Amino acid sequence: KSSGEGNANGKIILMGEHAVVYGEAAIAFPFQPTHVTAEITEHPYDQLRSGYFVGPLIKAPKSLENIKTLIRQLRHDFTAPPVQITISSTIPAERGMGSSAAVAVAITRAFFDWQNSPVSHETLLKYVNYAEKISHGNPSGIDAAATAGSEPILFQKGAAFETFPINLSAFLIVADTGVKGKTRQTVKAVAQRFEQDKKTTSPLIKELGDLTLKAKQxxxxNQARYLGELMNAAQKNLAALQVSDQTLDNLIAVATKNGALGAKLTGGGKGGCMIALAADYTTAKKIATALTNQGAKATWIQELGVYQYA
Ligand code: MEV
Structure with missing residues (x-):
């Protein structure tokens, strides 16, 4: 084939971020309003074209080390010639939406497509997690699993993940704080805390896992109000783990004041995105507008009950 194409969605973690690194359950789903596509063609030398960087891959900044390593590995495994990778993405980078995993999913799919070779889910996740190790240090694998799939998942490290339908008549509002999330740092900070003060940290993490299992039920x-309470409880624990910050806390308070059933950070925290649950579209719109007025850089609304499987 002269070129290959691949795509992936952004993802939202509904419940269980951070705890998932310690083997607890988490719920995530592909977030359809955001997606990435990658195209691969043969080129005299490895070249990257993206909104963020255009030029020879060897000159790409350190933050793109994950892509460099992934391409090097794919080329090696296929004994393939140099390539040009064109990435176009509507997933905001470093906002807890899984953009690094989604880019790796899209590139791996495009590469296999170019090589005319089908790629199993397992192989895809192997390559993506390889790239994610470079981006995030110690990833649980949830971002890879959520961005590669097309259904909501209940994810537990090391276990086969379960997909399940979102049977809820409610709306999810996602708001970008406009501040870069710091997944690598927050994952590391929680790990340090875990080592230094296991006695208080361990129950917080365990409870986050229990809240996730209750959220699935x-x-x-179809208990939106109860799910909202569980989200609020999770946010309390995430704040106690010190992965929230003032900007997130402010937007969470704004959502609650404007009628949200629950609100919390999503993903790595310390910046990135927050999510809020609303019972109906009118309230969801009201919350989104209030969040924008209070400084959210972007907002999205997704109806959960009519989740469209890609
Ligand atoms: C990042 O989207 C989610 C974290 O739980 C890290 C991980 O699971 O790898 C914070």
């Missing part, structure tokens, strides 16, 4: 039973 709330979703299956």
């Amino acid at each position: 709330a979703i299956l039973n």
